[in-house]
Amino acid sequence: MNTSQAFIELVRKRTSIRKYSDQSFEAQEFKEILNLFKELETGLFGSKIRYKLISNLDEQAETRFGTYGFISGAQYYIAGAVNQNPMAFIDFGYNTEKLILALTGLNLGTCWLGGTFSRGQFAEEINLQENELLPCITPVGYATESRGLREKLIRFGAKSDTRLPFETLFLNTETNTISDDFIQMLECVRMAPSASNKQPWRLVVTDNQFGFYLKRTAGYGKFTPGNDLQQVDMGIALAHFTGAAEAFGYTFTISNGSNMEILPEMEAVAEVVLSK
Structure with missing residues (x-):
């Protein structure tokens, strides 16, 4: 498969995953994710962006971080902060989608969340500064083999x-x-x-x-x-x-x-x- 075909297949493969298995990451996967964070610290128009991998593993894994029922079983989330400037949201979208496509290439599931998460919880986890924005987060992990009814209904409602x-x-x-x-x-x-x-x-x-x-x-x-x-x-x-x-x-x-x-x-x- 040539480079252009490989990218098109990657774009087709990426989909929003809302239900995750309990399969944990290997050490190499942690390393690859953190390396991606380093590669994506500067946006297309120069915004400074930082990402953090946040663990959701504790006795209340389903309730530790609020996603209003949109995400189930996620063991990890990625939150990103960008410095405030006129191109901040564009730079954040650009770099975070590049991150998500790279994670797709690692066979990891993700799902953009912009309005359906507890912003205060994630802002605290990433230590959000006064001059920074927290536009979106994503869960990251391995998808379950099949979509549940709730996920199918969400996808249907959003077309x-x-x-x-x-x-x-x-x-x-x-x-x-x-x-x-x-x-x-x-x-x-x-x-x-x-x-x-x-x-x-x-x-x-x-x-x-x-x-x-x-x-x-x-x-x-x-x-x-x-x-x-x-x-x-x-x-x-x-x-x-x-x-x-x-x-x-x-x-x-x-x-x-x-x-x-x-x-x-x-x-x-x-x-x-x-x-x-």
């Missing part, structure tokens, strides 16, 4: 296995001739996870330039005040795109959206330029 049409997410692809490589790279973006599966990213493709825009879901932010999960989603989409680009042999440069065309009802986030 987790559905994606918006290609032409809805990638705005001018119907009128442009796009290479097969680019189509597959865009499909990796389309397969990215997002909060409540809202898929808020929109891309404008011009030759080798890819403009990333955020189309906000009306009223969504009121559920997580001060925690911009849709900017986190944009970071996740960028992680899938740049990861696919590198897998297909491209290099990329990226800039923030300050010089991008203004589009109605959208926020310019970033422009990625590919070369080979």
Whole structure:
């Protein structure tokens, strides 16, 4: 399997795991996870990010950390803190999705949690500072062999296995001739996870330039005040795109959206330029 096919398979393999087995980590797995933390200390736009592996192993393993019933059996969680700045949420989404894809490659299950966890408990565990944000956490471990009824209902309610049409997410692809490589790279973006599966990213493709825009879901932010999960989603989409680009042999440069065309009802986030 070549590099591009391997990345596409990794993207397809990643799924949200909410029910975990009691299989513990080996020493090598602990080492690999901690090494990943070190590799992901700086975000795409320079934000400082730190991660901590938090044990949930004690006499009250199911109740020690609150996830409002969304997660069952997790022995470990990963919490991440990012320094506050205008690109913090995007950088956090980018680096944490890279982490999650790497963990998927280690056959470990994860699940993005942005609004369904006890923030105070995890903030205390990671010793969150006044100048830091704690956007999301994820359990990490081995999935059970089958999904329980509750997990199936959660996935059904969020329409987790559905994606918006290609032409809805990638705005001018119907009128442009796009290479097969680019189509597959865009499909990796389309397969990215997002909060409540809202898929808020929109891309404008011009030759080798890819403009990333955020189309906000009306009223969504009121559920997580001060925690911009849709900017986190944009970071996740960028992680899938740049990861696919590198897998297909491209290099990329990226800039923030300050010089991008203004589009109605959208926020310019970033422009990625590919070369080979």
